[in-house]
Amino acid sequence: MGFINVKKKEVQIKIVYYGPGRGGKTTNLDYINKKYKQRIKTEMVSIKTHGDRTLFFDFLPVDIGKIHGFDIKIQLYTVPGQVKYNATRKLVLKGVDGLVFVADLQKERQESNIKSLEQMKENLLTHNKDISKIPLVLQYNKIDLKKEGIPLLSVEEMEQDLNQELKVPSFVGSAITGENVVETLKKIISMTLISFRKELQ
Amino acid sequence: MSSGDEAIKDLKAAILAIEWEINDDAILSLMNAIEPLKKELAGKKPLLVCLQVMGTLGQYIKKAKQRAHPDAIQLLPSVFAALEKAVTGDALDEKEIVALVRVEVDKYNHLKNELAKPRKSAAKPSAPPQDVTAGAGGGGSTIRNLMDQKEDRAVDGAFNALFDEMVSGDNSQPPSKAAPSAMPSSTPVKGEGDKEVVPDRHDEEVFQEADDLLDDFFSDDGLDLSLGDEEPGQQEEAGGTVEVDVGQIKDEKVEETVVDVASVEEAGEEVDVSKIERIVKAINEDVSDSLLAELAEEIKALQGKYPDHSSMLLFLQSIASVGRHLQSNKECELELSCEILQKMYDRLSHALFTMKPQQHLLAAHLDMMQDYINWHEKIVSAMQKTVVEAPSVYDEMALKKTEKLPEEIRSEVVEIVRQEVDSLRTELLELITQN
Ligand SMILES: Nc1nc2c(ncn2[C@@H]2O[C@H](COP(=O)(O)OP(=O)(O)O)[C@@H](O)[C@H]2O)c(=O)[nH]1
Ligand SMILES: [Mg+2]
Numbered sequence: 001m002g003f004i005n006v007k008k009k010e011v012q013i014k015i016v017y018y019g020p021g022r023g024g025k026t027t028n029l030d031y032i033n034k035k036y037k038q039r040i041k042t043e044m045v046s047i048k049t050h051g052d053r054t055l056f057f058d059f060l061p062v063d064i065g066k067i068h069g070f071d072i073k074i075q076l077y078t079v080p081g082q083v084k085y086n087a088t089r090k091l092v093l094k095g096v097d098g099l100v101f102v103a104d105l106q107k108e109r110q111e112s113n114i115k116s117l118e119q120m121k122e123n124l125l126t127h128n129k130d131i132s133k134i135p136l137v138l139q140y141n142k143i144d145l146k147k148e149g150i151p152l153l154s155v156e157e158m159e160q161d162l163n164q165e166l167k168v169p170s171f172v173g174s175a176i177t178g179e180n181v182v183e184t185l186k187k188i189i190s191m192t193l194i195s196f197r198k199e200l201q
Numbered sequence: 202m203s204s205g206d207e208a209i210k211d212l213k214a215a216i217l218a219i220e221w222e223i224n225d226d227a228i229l230s231l232m233n234a235i236e237p238l239k240k241e242l243a244g245k246k247p248l249l250v251c252l253q254v255m256g257t258l259g260q261y262i263k264k265a266k267q268r269a270h271p272d273a274i275q276l277l278p279s280v281f282a283a284l285e286k287a288v289t290g291d292a293l294d295e296k297e298i299v300a301l302v303r304v305e306v307d308k309y310n311h312l313k314n315e316l317a318k319p320r321k322s323a324a325k326p327s328a329p330p331q332d333v334t335a336g337a338g339g340g341g342s343t344i345r346n347l348m349d350q351k352e353d354r355a356v357d358g359a360f361n362a363l364f365d366e367m368v369s370g371d372n373s374q375p376p377s378k379a380a381p382s383a384m385p386s387s388t389p390v391k392g393e394g395d396k397e398v399v400p401d402r403h404d405e406e407v408f409q410e411a412d413d414l415l416d417d418f419f420s421d422d423g424l425d426l427s428l429g430d431e432e433p434g435q436q437e438e439a440g441g442t443v444e445v446d447v448g449q450i451k452d453e454k455v456e457e458t459v460v461d462v463a464s465v466e467e468a469g470e471e472v473d474v475s476k477i478e479r480i481v482k483a484i485n486e487d488v489s490d491s492l493l494a495e496l497a498e499e500i501k502a503l504q505g506k507y508p509d510h511s512s513m514l515l516f517l518q519s520i521a522s523v524g525r526h527l528q529s530n531k532e533c534e535l536e537l538s539c540e541i542l543q544k545m546y547d548r549l550s551h552a553l554f555t556m557k558p559q560q561h562l563l564a565a566h567l568d569m570m571q572d573y574i575n576w577h578e579k580i581v582s583a584m585q586k587t588v589v590e591a592p593s594v595y596d597e598m599a600l601k602k603t604e605k606l607p608e609e610i611r612s613e614v615v616e617i618v619r620q621e622v623d624s625l626r627t628e629l630l631e632l633i634t635q636n
Contacts, residue, residue, distance in 0.1 A: 002397070002398045002399070002400055003395045003396065003397060003398070004395070004396050004398055005395045005396070006396065013400075036418075036419070039418065064414060064415065064418040065414050065417065065418055066414075067410045067411060067414055068410065072411075072414065097399075097400045098400060126266075132402075133401050133402055134400065134401070134402065135400050135401070135402050136402070168402070182419050185419070186412075186415045186416075186419055189411070189415055190408065190411055190412050190415055191400075191402065191403075192400045193408050193411040194400075194403045194406050194407075194408045194411070195398055195399070195400035195401055195403070196398055196400075196408075196411075197406070197408045197411070199396070199398060200410075
C-alpha cells in the first residue's frame with residue numbers, strides 16, 4: 001500500500017506492470033528510463049537471465065516532484081512473465097498501489113493475455129486486493145507490428161476480452177516506439193494519487 | 202465437567218470460524234481452544250490424539266491457506282465431531298471411543314498420503330523450457346508437478362530474502378554492504394510517521410495538482426530527444442540501468458553492481474558454462490575436429506572443477522556423448538546432432554539460472570533425457586541402416602558404444618531423481634506433520 005509520511009513530507013507509491021511474458025513490460029520501463037534519464041536520478045535495476053527474460057523483476061524508482069510540499073516517490077516494478085515464476089509475481093504484487101496490465105496485441109497471444117489477467121486477479125486476492133477496486137490501466141501493446149503485416153487483435157476484441165467488466169482506461173501503444181507509454185504511466189499514477197488527495201490538501 | 206464443556210464449545214466455535222474463512226485469527230483461536238482441552242483430557246489417549254490431529258491440521262491450513270487441500274478443511278469438523286461425541290455423548294465405552302477415533306485417524310493418514318502426492322490441479326501448467334513433452338516415462342509429469350510446487354516455494358524463499366532487503370527501509374539496520382545503490386533508501390515499509398493509504402479507483406474524480414505535476418515531469422521540454430536512434434530495449438552502458446545477470450554474477454561483479462546476491466549464492470555454486478555456449482554455437486556453424494576436441498576438453502575441465510554437481514554432470518555427460526558421436530560419425534545425422542547439442546546446452550543454461558540447481562535441474566533432466574533418448578534412437582536406427590548398407594564403413598563397436606550409453610545415464614538419472622523426489626516428499630510431509 002502507499003504511504004504518506006507527514007514528518008518526512010513524503011508519499012510513496014508502488015506501481016506494478018503485469019502481463020503475459022514477452023508482452024513488453026520491461027520495454028515500457030526501459031523506455032521511461034531512457035527518455036527521462038536526466039530527470040530520473042536513480043538507476044533502474046533489472047534482473048535478467050541470458051535470454052533477456054526478466055527473472056525476478058525490474059525496478060525503477062522515480063521521484064516526480066512535490067505536491068503541496070510532499071515529495072512524490074513512485075516505484076515502478078515489472079513481474080517476470082514465465083508461467084513458473086508465479087511465486088515471484090505474487091511477491092512483487094505485495095503492497096501494490098496501482099497496476100498497468102500490458103497485453104500483447106498479437107493474435108496468437110490472445111489466450112495468454114486472458115490467462116495472465118485472470119491470474120493477476122487471483123494473485124491480488126491473495127493480498128486481499130480486489131481487481132475491481134485497485135487503480136488499473138490496460139495497455140494494448142505492439143501496435144507498431146501492424147505495419148509489418150502481423151495479425152493483430154482489434155481494439156474491440158481486446159476490450160471484449162479484457163475490459164468488458166473492468167471498464168478501466170486503456171491505451172493502444174507500442175513500448176518500442178514509445179507510443180502511449182508515457183500516457184499509460186501518467187494515467188496510472190494520476191489514478192493512484194487521487195486516493196492521496198485528501199491527505200495532501 | 203463444566204469447564205470442559207466450555208472448552209469444547211470454544212473449540213467448536215473456532216472450527217466453525219475456519220470453515221467460514223481461513224485466516225490467521227481463526228487458526229489462532231483454534232490453537233487457543235485446543236490447549237486447555239489437552240489438560241482437561243489428560244490421560245485419555247484417543248481424545249488427545251483427536252486434539253493432536255486438529256492441531257496439526259490447523260498448522261497445515263495456516264501454512265497452506267487457500268491452497269490447503271479441501272479434505273483437510275473438511276477433516277477438521279469431522280475429527281471434532283468424533284471428539285465431541287466421545288466427550289459429551291452418553292456413556293461410550295473405551296472400545297467404542299477408540300473405534301470412533303480410529304476412523305478419523307485413518308482419514309488423516311489418507312490425507313497425509315494425498316498431500317505427499319502431487320496435486321492433480323491443472324491450475325499450474327508445468328513450464329520448463331518450451332515444447333515440453335510428456336517427459337521421460339510416466340513419472341515425468343508427476344515429478345514435474347512436484348517440482349513446480351517446490352519451485353514456487355524455493356522462489357518464495359530466495360526472493361523473499363532479496364525483496365525484504367529491498368523493502369527494509371531506513372528504520373532497519375544499514376543495508377548490507379551489497380545492497381544496491383539504486384534501491385530507494387525509504388521504501389514501502391511502514392515506519393514512524395507513516396500513514397497507510399490503500400488506493401481505490403475513483404473514476405469521476407480529478408486531482409488537478411497531481412496531473413499538473415505529472416504533465417510537468419513527463420513533458421518533453423528540455424529533453425535530449427535523440428531517443429529514436431536508441432532502441433529502448435537495448436542495454437547501453439550510460440543508460441543508467443544496473444543489469445544483474447543472475448546467471449553470470451562473479452565475485453568482482455557483485456561488488457560493482459552491488460545487488461545483494463545472498464539469494465544467488467543460495468542458488469548453489471556459480472558455474473560458468475559460457476565456453477560451452479561458444480563452442481556449441483561454433484559447432485552449429487561448422488563442425489570441426491578441433492572444436493569437438495575443445496568441447497570434450499572443456500567438459501572434462503568442468504567435470505573436474507565441480508565433481509559434486511551431480512545435476513550438471515549429467516548434462517555434461519550427455520553433451521559429451523553427443524560430441525563423441527560427432528567425432529566418430531560426423532556423417533550420421535549431423536544436423537540432428539548439432540541441434541540436440543544446442544538444445545542440451547540451452548536446457549543446461551536455463552536450469553543453471555533457476556535458483557537451486559540441485560533441485561531445480563530435475564525437470565530439465567527429464568526433458569533432456571527425453572531429448573537424448575529420441576536422438577539416440579534416431580542415431581541408432583540411422584547407423585543400423587548404414588551398417589546394413591555398407592557394413593565395412595562403420596565400426597560396429599561405435600554402434601555398441603552408443604547403444605550402451607543411455608543405460609548408464611538412465612540409471613544415473615533414476616538415482617538422482619529418486620534422491621530429489623525423496624527429499625521433496627520429506628519436506629512436504631514435514632509441512633503437514635510438524636506441530
Ligand atoms: N514490435 C514490438 N516489439 C515489442 C514491443 N514491446 C516489446 N517488444 C518486444 O517484445 C519482446 C519482449 O519484451 P519485454 O519488454 O522483455 O517483455 P516482458 O516480458 O513483458 O518484460 C522484446 O523483444 C521487445 O523488444 C512493441 O511495442 N512492439
Ligand atoms: Mg520483463
